[in-house]
Amino acid sequence: MSHGEVPVAEARGRQSAVAIEDASLAAFYRDMTPPERRTFWACGVGWALDGMDYMIYPLVIGTITALWHVPPGQAGLAATVTLLASAIGGWGAGYLADRIGRVLTLQITVLWFSFFSLACAFAQNFDQLLVARALLGLGFGGEWAAGAVLMGETIRAQYRGRAVGSVQSGWAVGWGLAVLSQAILFSILPAETAWRWMFAVGALPALLALYLRMYVKEPEIAEKSRASQASGAARPAIWEIFSGPILKTTILASLLSTGAQGGYYAITTWLPKFLTSDRGLSIVGSTGYLAALIVGSFAGYLTGAWLADKIGRRNLFLVFSLGAVVVVLAYTQLPLSNSVLWLLGLPLGFFASGYFSGMGPFLTELYPTRLRGSGQGFCYNFGRGVGALFPALVGYLSAGASLASAIAIFAAAAYGLFFLAAFALPETKGKVLHAD
Template identity: 30%
Template sequence: MAVSRAQRRAFFAAWLGYLLDGFDFILITLVLTDIAAEFGLDLPQAATLVSAAFVSRWLGGLVLGAIADRYGRKPAMILAILAFSLGSGLCGFAWDYWSLFAFRAIVGVGMAGEYGSSATYVMESWPKHMRNRATGFLLSAYPVGTVLAAFAYQLIVPSGGWRWLFYAGLVPIALTLYLRRSLPEAAEWEREGGGSSVLFAPGRRLVNALLAAVITTALVLVFSRTATGWPLIVLVVAGLFVLTVQLAGRRWPVVLGVIATVFCAFLYSWPIQSLLPTYLKTGLGYEPGAVATALTWAGLGYAAGSCLAGVLGDRLGTRRAYVLGLFASLAFVFPVFALPAGNVVLLWVLLFGMQATSQGISGLLPKYIADHFPTRTRAAGLGFSYNVGALGGAVAPLAGAAIAEDIGLGNALTLLAVVLTLVVAGLVGFNVPARLERYEWGITCNERK
């Protein structure tokens, strides 16, 4: 079955939105050293500004996912783009650490909603046998956005300063007008009708709002390093567990399994995503132009790998292709961070290969997660489980920076990437989330592919 013109148009709109999402989200990593210098921050504290967007993502994925299930995928996409665009623009007006932290949290809400709503929109607009390709091709937009951000960094920051880079993040707002006027709703969602979420149930709204406020406050205290200690972490875990059980009902074990898989996936990938520019500048001494070029090759590898992952996923099966990509990535991680300064061309090649395999294979994640949810709760289920798991991305730069104080940044990034890649390969390869529940939509777990 070929993809129709309407389906291609729907895909392009979602792809463009996700591209701009990647552009806005990655800006902070490019100017982390500039911000640290202006606000007088050390590297671990500056790294918390990357984590700030992850602090709010779980809530954005849940709320905007519930809106997507109830009112449609398209309105949720529009709200998500508005959120991450406004948040990015406001970052340019930040006057201190806490204002920038808050504006980055707004970016996180939008990014979470964009991921869930765009992925479900594209999957439910395309034929079922092509849905790995749909998500793989969709996620190729994110690294293209990072490449554009790298070019913008090289063009804007040396002459205009880091604030003007964030002002450019307001551009995606124009896309919302196109989305609102031109796109149809996802066909599968329209056929099956809107779902509902206990998040907005009349008897639970107040309790859920208070629970969300407590979890968010605790996360801010932990990831801003304002307060530390196990009590806060236990509070966050307990709160998210209560929300998971409440939202997923008797299917909560599989949701926890998905969250654990995504959490580990972020722990292997996001230390590199967030701290690679810092490593290239401080560890190898590259100038901004050389850093931008290296990130361009890394982004192109990510994009190519996402597309290839989609094709392999439809041919080999989602899980088989995922595990294959993870193991292939290990061949590139060690050489990348063992390479001394000066080997520029070889660095480009290795970064391309590493990101094509380690990050590119994540193009299968939306399909892998969505397989665990029916249409009526798919956006909220995908948005919540993915973005709670994405808290691993908040831990990642902090863990990378902390470990780097003892063994160096390059060694720290290598260690996290290798160990957590093997963990994710095990979780996906042995189909752990599906094994945690007895039945799913009347199908026994051992019948899943």
């Protein structure tokens, strides 16, 4: 909930949403109440484990294609199907969060994607794995939708960018956990067994649902909005985000999310394969290169979180989309030595990830409370759904061109779209939320 709207804020002197007394990254955390901190850590851990679950497949894609003789295009299809399903799951979970609550929806989605990660470990062929990944995607998309709205409504306006952006950095932590699991499991187990244990590890997020049930409370602003609907106010229709003045916002925000996620997934889905095929590294040998990417990604998330409140959400998107295009072209197209490539992984991870820190607060601020879950869930996950086509398209194009060129083409196109959509949308920095 926004502190501009609740008694807690009044006790603190009802600070201006724009006047930020402490501009440091950690200011919001020092000023948090215990319930806010529990929500922050629950969403941060949830996003980390969500990231771990998703990144397992890109890490084992090379092993699966070799064991089951799966062509690159079909292998990329599994990543695409996961993201397409997440688009449906995110919109549905966002709408559900507006009807039954943010916290309960978050619990359901965490349990869902944990179960189907475990199901992936028991797949006997690629078709079974494809179905399991699709079902996992429903919960994967829903977790972000419910968690981002929960965080956006819990933190006051002047700290929202840093708080939600810091939670977003949990994705890099989850990615790191997936890479660490790969390094350990592929070192001690044969490849045909290790990949199954990778997916089994992905079932661990189920434990988070217990914490959510015991310690995390529903934002007061969301409870007021649902109470108003229960007392006679019109309930939001699932199609309402496509009507009236909201329609333009939904279209532009969906295009923004498409560009942001299309570029990211075109890079991260195929980069492990690029390192082993185009650069000749072993699975274990590529770990250091992925580690550099992850460290850069983590730094990007935290820097993006700070910049979202410092220079605004829109300027963050414009700067980072341009930076991402430059670095990905250098990484994939220049004749660099492996040592230089390792160093370049730091800025690649930085620019290809950092802008996500502004996505959660930005989408939260674009919609009224009664439509926030539905609008935010749809736009972000529409981007996932269309961006989901990029891994498959990269895979199909790589059959006739180099994998490096395929990655560069689709990443550059996606970031161009991201830049244009960001330019067309308004700045929302400092916006105070209301129970409307």
